[in-house]
Amino acid sequence: MLTAGRLRLLIALLIITPFLVWWGLGGNTMPKTPVVREETNSTYDFFMRDTESRYWGEDGSFQRSWESSEMHHYPARNASQLQQPVAHMPQQEGGTYKIRANEGWILDDQSEIQLAGDVEVNHNPQSGPGSVMATSTLNVFPQTNYAETDALVTLTRNGEQTESTGLEVYFDERRVELLSNVRGRYNAP
Structure with a gap:
């Protein structure tokens, strides 16, 4: 026969047993040893959406800005991947490069x-006609305001169109050097 004390003990064991089983079998989700993930070139440590970065010179003047719809940072590459980047680079004499x-x-x-994929550089001077450069790839070196490519380039300005294989751009000097296979066409108004 069950006495009142034994009945209370049995009820307490029935209530506590499921919690003890849950805690012992699955309640603790922490791994016993830390999981270390091997970092590779395809491993990114953070990402951001709708980013904008602004850069200022030592004298406090605005140097350039970059916008991107999405950015992933890859620490093994010491670089960030930008989706649909857009840069604005103001010029000393006024105007801007986009x-x-x-x-x-x-x-x-x-x-x-x-940069890669439908690269376009728009020069909008403070006065005079603007120009557009289109290419498939472009390497920009912002600290020296210089850019280059080995790819086919099309330059369009005021009814003139020039094609070249490769070019160098000196943004501060507003100078472009066409490297090879240069062909030009002028469409009279």
Whole structure:
């Protein structure tokens, strides 16, 4: 026969047993040894959406800005991947360069930006006609205001169109050097 004390003990064991089983079998989800994930070139440590970065010179003047619809940072590569990047680079004499591409990579030290896919550079001077440069790839070196490519380039300005294989751009000097296979066409108004 069950006495009142034994009945209370049996009820207490029935109530406590499921909690003890749950705690012992699955309640503790922490691994016994830490899981270390091997970092590879395809491992990113963070990402951001709708980013904008602004850069200022030592004298406090605005140097450039970059926008991107999405950015992934890859620590093993010391670089970030940019989706649909757009840059604005103001010029000393007024006007601005606007650079856009489908994707790009920017090094962590900001020394180089590698752009690819429908790269377009729009030069909008303070006075005079603007120009557009279109290519498939472009490497921009923002600290020296220089850019280069080995790909086919099309330059359009005021009814003139020039094609070249490769070019170098010196943004501060507003100078472009066409490297090879240069062909031009002028459409009279």
